[in-house]
Amino acid sequence: MSESNNAPPLVEISGLCKWFGEFSALYDINLQVNSGERVVVCGPSGSGKSTMIRCINQLEEHQAGTIRVDGREVKPGMKQIEEVRRDVGMVFQSFNLFPHLTVVENLTIGPVRNKLVSKTEAVERAMHYLERVHIAEQANKYPPQLSGGQQQRVAIARSLCLQPKIMLFDEPTSALDPEMIAGVLDVMIELAEGGMTMICVTHEMGFARRVADRIVFMDFGEIVEVAEPETFFNSPQTDRAKLFLSQLLGH
């Protein structure tokens, strides 16, 4: 559980609106995430969950409202967006590892190109995080040689190598075969229990119950309900949340 303190929230979103052409993808999103909090975002397809977290690191550009990461406003076209992105790690549904680089090279390229550490330190850091995600033995393989679950764990380690302040997960297990999902979720649980701030878009409700401080339920581009897991799952307040939960079978 996060302790309430006087530190400013790590991520502060207010009045966020995003359109794709004429289509309103996000409307009036307000959300604060404090350091050490674990937020799970859930909702039906097309509810804007992924769009919202992609706005945080400006992989999508918003048209209205403000987003602050660690007190610093994030805007479309801002010059130092790379600095923000170093503090915000992202894990994608389709892993997006670089297939022409080895696992270790995938992990070292970020820190080295950003001039954060020397090459040797980068490799040390890479091996450290590869061990944390239990995949150190695959260090010199190429991504296409790994299974989906292994690739996703490498992807998590790749983001961790930049030592971000917050990790964003965009449906990290949705593209995995069922037998590999547990491996990735275990890594994410360990990360959470280690105190990493995270915003996780997922359908894995078991994970949400275990790890989340708050559940944010979205539908049609708006935040409909925010509650602690037990409250959300056992006594949802809104009809849309009730409908969504009734459609989830035994997660």
Added chain:
Amino acid sequence: MDRNSPPPQQGKPRFTIVDFLLFAALAALIIYAVYRVNDVLVYHWNWSRVLGFLVKYDQESESWVSNLLLQGLATTLRLAIWATVFATLVGVVMGYWRTCQNLALRIVSRCYVELIRNIPPIVFIFIFYFFVSSQLFPAIGIHNIDKDNPWVANEVFAFLFGNPALLDNFLAGMICLSLFEGAYITEIVRAGIQSTPKGQWEAARSIGLSPFNVLRDIILPQAVRKILPPLAGQFITLIKDSAIISLISIQELTFVANEVAATTTRVFETWILVGAMYFVLCYSFALLFAHLERRAKRSQR
């Protein structure tokens, strides 16, 4: 039969009676055509005269030395290689411009490509050659290059660029060819860059890589693998397109062939021989590239 049995033998493709009849009919057709040509045209074949233009016996050095046709082939090869090098440079820059954020660069490169791809090569070369030779070259003083300068009048230079006396001629042809083929290479590069999955861009940017580093370290290495096979094909196309350069009096193979055919009046032999020379050249490269591609695929993890 059990789990580990080999599959039942399937019949391998064999020649049937129908195939044999087909080949026989084709052969008959060709023989008939040749016979009719010989009969109607009253043509006296003289292969040795034309073959004499491939190599000749030099009395002074007492050895076989390349004659006009082989020299023309050498010029064609030089043109093809140099033009491919420059066309690739142009193509990579323009290909990048086609895909970058800057609107002006996108417009410029788009205009370049559409202009060239929508006019016939001959027309473009006529327009550009006269501009190049009458305006550009005098401006940069190509004609004033001292042909006796040791940097120029040596064997290495001649090997790379051909006869120094014909340098401005060669350069003009090469530039025209480069600009023309560059448009096609632009599209090859653009396709290579755009076929890289969007997720690669996103992942690279999300770990804080600058746009330059994203391109150089992540996108281009992946794009290059997709670009190389069509680029190889474009080189072979360029060898064939270089025949058009003969119209502006560049001494490559087609131009020389024309002269030989006119001089000897042995039109069929000359053009059949030259056709065979182009075929051998292009097909050799095609086989080479196919071999390299197979090797590259095998070594791919």
